[in-house]
Amino acid sequence: MKESKAILLLLLTSFIWGFSFVAQSVSSESIGAFAFTGIRMILGALVLIPFVVKLFKEIKGDKTYLKNALKWGFFMALALSSATLFQQFGIETTDAGKAAFMTSLYMIIVPFISRIFGKKIEKKIWLCAAIALCGMYLLCLSSTSGISTGDIYLLICAILFSIHILIIERASRDVDGVVLSFFQFLFGGIICLIAMPFANESLNLSIIKASIIPLLYSGVLSCGVAYTLQAVAQKYVEASKATLALSLESVWATIGGALMLSQTLSASEAIGCALVFIAVLFAQLDIKKISIFSR
Numbered sequence: 001m002k003e004s005k006a007i008l009l010l011l012l013t014s015f016i017w018g019f020s021f022v023a024q025s026v027s028s029e030s031i032g033a034f035a036f037t038g039i040r041m042i043l044g045a046l047v048l049i050p051f052v053v054k055l056f057k058e059i060k061g062d063k064t065y066l067k068n069a070l071k072w073g074f075f076m077a078l079a080l081s082s083a084t085l086f087q088q089f090g091i092e093t094t095d096a097g098k099a100a101f102m103t104s105l106y107m108i109i110v111p112f113i114s115r116i117f118g119k120k121i122e123k124k125i126w127l128c129a130a131i132a133l134c135g136m137y138l139l140c141l142s143s144t145s146g147i148s149t150g151d152i153y154l155l156i157c158a159i160l161f162s163i164h165i166l167i168i169e170r171a172s173r174d175v176d177g178v179v180l181s182f183f184q185f186l187f188g189g190i191i192c193l194i195a196m197p198f199a200n201e202s203l204n205l206s207i208i209k210a211s212i213i214p215l216l217y218s219g220v221l222s223c224g225v226a227y228t229l230q231a232v233a234q235k236y237v238e239a240s241k242a243t244l245a246l247s248l249e250s251v252w253a254t255i256g257g258a259l260m261l262s263q264t265l266s267a268s269e270a271i272g273c274a275l276v277f278i279a280v281l282f283a284q285l286d287i288k289k290i291s292i293f294s295r
Contacts, residue, residue, distance in 0.1 A: 006236040010245035013226045013233070018252020020222035021096035022260050023214035024088055030210040032201030033088035037081060038192030039208070039215055044223025045185035052182045065175065072171035073183025079167055080227070081188035083160035086153045093150030096261060100253030101135075101273045102154040107243045108132050108279060109162040114239065124282065132279035138272030165246075168231055169239045177231030185223055250277065 059065050091099045
């Protein structure tokens with residue numbers, strides 16, 4: 001697959017994820033975070049069963065391939081389920097658009113984590129981090145109430161999503177993206193549903209009915225389709241470029257929140273969002289290739 005096509009798939013992923021924030025925001029009123037996350041991931045796994053069966057027939061019982069699929073699928077499940085849970089906790093206390101912009105900080109975090117694996121941090125990343133911190137101040141600290149618990153949850157969520165992105169980059173070398181997605185949803189869903197009682201959450205048919213549309217959107221489209229597109233496309237795109245395309249979810253979430261939930265941001269919060277978005281975009285620009293800087 002060409003890189004340009006892979007980036008288009010990641011842009012489609014960002015669109016689906018953006019409107020998923022709306023679904024998650026609506027569902028938080030009727031269903032617990034562990035129950036919602038567990039069900040949506042199981043739905044995502046079910047959607048992929050026909051494709052996974054076909055792929056496993058092609059590898060003809062390759063034990064090494066299966067071992068890698070289970071290993072990386074489990075690691076991805078831990079990162080994704082944890083990130084999604086913290087995201088759901090945060091969304092319960094803030095608007096969809098604000099939550100998405102804070103989540104998009106993985107654009108800044110990914111290069112820092114990459115440093116652990118021997119990659120150098122460009123000087124511009126430090127500048128981008130400073131700009132993003134200014135944006136976060138306007139988003140989270142400019143109000144009299146200061147930083148909220150929900151804001152902390154979303155920051156943790158951004159870190160965990162960064163780890164998830166980097167795991168995919170490594171795992172996709174060994175295992176097909178569809179297989180990886182299936183196992184991460186299967187393991188992630190099981191983990192969340194097992195943990196649900198310990199979080200004092202209950203689940204019954206009436207709760208599921210009340211959240212059926214958000215669950216179907218988040219499970220079938222956001223998990224089954226979008227996360228699979230991410231796992232498939234990231235094999236052909238560097239993590240830094242992939243995060244650029246994926247970060248546009250924050251724009252779609254803000255649009256979705258405004259259109260479907262009548263959510264608005266204050267002037268300072270809007271400026272904060274703009275600064276964060278500028279930071280994450282600038283972090284991915286290759287300044288040397290821009291004509292005005294190349295002379």
